[in-house]
Amino acid sequence: MNALETVERLKQRFPNEPEYIQAVSQVLGTIEDEYNRHPEFEQANLIDRLCIPDRIISFRVTWVDDKGKVQTNMGYRVQHNNAIGPYKGGIRFHASVTPSVLKFLAFEQTFKNALTTLPMGGAKGGSDFNPHGKSDAEVMRFCQAFMNELYRHIGPDEDVPAGDIGVGGREVGYMFGQYKKLTHQFVGVLTGKGLQFGGSLIRPEATGYGNVYFLESMLQTRGIELKGKRVLVSGSGNVAQYTVEKLIELGAVPVTLSDSDGYIYDPDGIDADKLAFVMELKNEKRGRIKEYAEKYGVKYVAGARPWGEKADIALPSATQDEIEEADARSLVANGVIAVSEGANMPSTPEAIEIFQQAKLLYAPGKAANAGGVAVSGLEMSQNSERLSWTREQVDERLKMIMSDIHQNCVKYGTQPDGYINYVRGANVAGFLKVAKAMMAQGIV
Ligand code: NDP
Numbered sequence: 001m002n003a004l005e006t007v008e009r010l011k012q013r014f015p016n017e018p019e020y021i022q023a024v025s026q027v028l029g030t031i032e033d034e035y036n037r038h039p040e041f042e043q044a045n046l047i048d049r050l051c052i053p054d055r056i057i058s059f060r061v062t063w064v065d066d067k068g069k070v071q072t073n074m075g076y077r078v079q080h081n082n083a084i085g086p087y088k089g090g091i092r093f094h095a096s097v098t099p100s101v102l103k104f105l106a107f108e109q110t111f112k113n114a115l116t117t118l119p120m121g122g123a124k125g126g127s128d129f130n131p132h133g134k135s136d137a138e139v140m141r142f143c144q145a146f147m148n149e150l151y152r153h154i155g156p157d158e159d160v161p162a163g164d165i166g167v168g169g170r171e172v173g174y175m176f177g178q179y180k181k182l183t184h185q186f187v188g189v190l191t192g193k194g195l196q197f198g199g200s201l202i203r204p205e206a207t208g209y210g211n212v213y214f215l216e217s218m219l220q221t222r223g224i225e226l227k228g229k230r231v232l233v234s235g236s237g238n239v240a241q242y243t244v245e246k247l248i249e250l251g252a253v254p255v256t257l258s259d260s261d262g263y264i265y266d267p268d269g270i271d272a273d274k275l276a277f278v279m280e281l282k283n284e285k286r287g288r289i290k291e292y293a294e295k296y297g298v299k300y301v302a303g304a305r306p307w308g309e310k311a312d313i314a315l316p317s318a319t320q321d322e323i324e325e326a327d328a329r330s331l332v333a334n335g336v337i338a339v340s341e342g343a344n345m346p347s348t349p350e351a352i353e354i355f356q357q358a359k360l361l362y363a364p365g366k367a368a369n370a371g372g373v374a375v376s377g378l379e380m381s382q383n384s385e386r387l388s389w390t391r392e393q394v395d396e397r398l399k400m401i402m403s404d405i406h407q408n409c410v411k412y413g414t415q416p417d418g419y420i421n422y423v424r425g426a427n428v429a430g431f432l433k434v435a436k437a438m439m440a441q442g443i444v
Pocket of ligand 1: 343
C-alpha cells in the first residue's frame with residue numbers, strides 16, 4: 001500500500017469531502033509501514049475496506065417550529081466498521097454537519113474505540129440542525145423527528161449512538177424517549193442517558209477528565225508536574241467544562257474558554273465558582289461566553305481563538321481544524337510544552353507537523369479524548385447487567401483505560417531518538433486490532 005496513492009484515489013472517488021480525506025491521509029501516512037509488513041492485508045484489500053464506511057444512512061427530518069412553520073433538515077448515520085463490536089459513536093447537531101464531516105468522525109471513531117480495549121465498532125451521526133436559539137419544545141420535536149427515522153437502524157447490539165457537539169443530556173433524553181415509544185423497548189440503545197434511566201455516573205465528565213489523565217501520563221514521561229501549569233482551553237461545552245473541573249482539582253490554572261463567537265482570558269485562572277457560572281450560563285441559560293468577561297471584568301476577544309495567549313499547555317476542546325499553522329507557531333513560540341486534544345481533529349496537518357518538529361508532547365484526539373466513549377462502553381455494560389456502578393468504580397476504570405491507551409501509544413510510537421510520536425502510536429495500535437479482527441472474519 002502506498003499511502004499517497006491511496007489518498008489520491010480516494011480523493012477522486014470522493015471529491016467533495018475534504019475533512020474525510022484529511023483524516024484518512026493522516027492515518028494512512030502513519031500505518032503504511034506496519035500495513036506493508038502484512039502482505040495478507042493487501043491481498044484482502046483491507047485498506048479500501050477500512051477507509052470506506054460499511055454504510056451511510058441519510059434521510060430528511062421534518063419538524064414544526066414554535067411559529068407553526070414546517071422545517072426540514074438532513075439527518076445521517078455513518079456506520080463505519082463493526083469488526084470488534086456494535087457500531088458506536090456520537091450524534092452531532094450543528095449547522096456545519098455534512099457527510100464529509102461525519103465520515104471523518106466515524107473513521108476516527110473506529111480506531112479510537114479499538115484503543116479503549118472495549119468491544120465497540122465505529123460510527124457517527126448527526127444533522128445540520130442548529131440548536132442555537134431554539135426553544136426546549138423545538139429541540140424536543142426535532143429530536144423526535146430525527147429518531148422517527150433513525151430507530152430502524154440502531155439497537156443495543158447493532159448501533160449505539162451518544163452525544164457530541166449540540167447533543168447533551170437533554171437531547172439524548174428526548175431521543176431515548178422517542179425510541180422507547182416507537183419500539184416498546186427499554187434497552188441500552190443510547191449512552192449519555194440521565195442517571196434516572198440507565199445513564200452512567202462520570203459519563204458527562206469522562207471526555208474532559210480522561211484528557212487530563214492522559215495529559216498527566218504524557219507529562220510524567222518527562223518528569224513534569226501538572227500542578228501550577230497555566231492551561232489554554234477552547235470551547236465551553238461538555239468537554240471544556242469537565243476539563244477545567246479536573247484541572248482545578250489537580251492544581252493547574254485554566255485561563256481561557258471560548259465559543260463560536262470568541263474567547264475569554266482570565267489571568268487569575270478560572271476557579272470552581274467561575275466554572276459553576278459557566279456551567280449555568282452554557283447548560284441552563286444557553287448564553288454566550290462573552291457574558292463571563294462582562295461578569296468578571298476580564299478580556300474578551302471576539303471572532304478569535306485563544307492560541308495567542310501565553311501558557312504552558314493547550315487543550316483544544318471545541319471543534320475540528322481550530323488550531324491552524326499560525327496558531328501552532330505561536331503556541332510553540334510562547335513555550336507551550338504539551339497539546340492534548342479534547343476535540344476531534346482540532347489541529348490541522350500543518351499544525352501537527354510544527355508540534356512534532358518542536359518535539360512537543362502532542363496527543364491526537366483519538367487517544368486523548370477516548371475517555372468519553374470508554375465510559376459509554378461502561379454504560380453499555382451496566383445496562384446489560386441492569387446494574388449501576390459507583391462514581392469511584394467508573395472513575396477508576398476510566399483512569400486505567402487512559403493509562404492503557406497511553407502505554408499502547410508509547411509501545412507503538414516511541415522513535416529511535418526517544419521521542420514519543422503519539423499519532424503514530426495511536427494509529428498503529430488501533431489499526432492492528434481492527435485489521436486482525438477483519439481478517440479473521442473473512443471477506444464481508
Ligand atoms: P458541546 O456542544 O458541548 O460544546 C462545543 C463547544 O465548542 C461550544 O463551546 C461551541 O460553541 C464550540 N464550537 C462548536 N463548533 C464550533 C466552531 N465551528 N467554531 C468555534 N467553536 C465551536 O460539544 P462537546 O464539548 O461535546 O464537543 C467538543 C469537541 O469534543 C468536539 O470536537 C467533539 O467531537 C469532541 N468530543 C466530544 C466527546 C463527548 O463525550 N462529548 C467525546 C470525544 C470527543 P457554541 O456554543 O458557540 O456552539
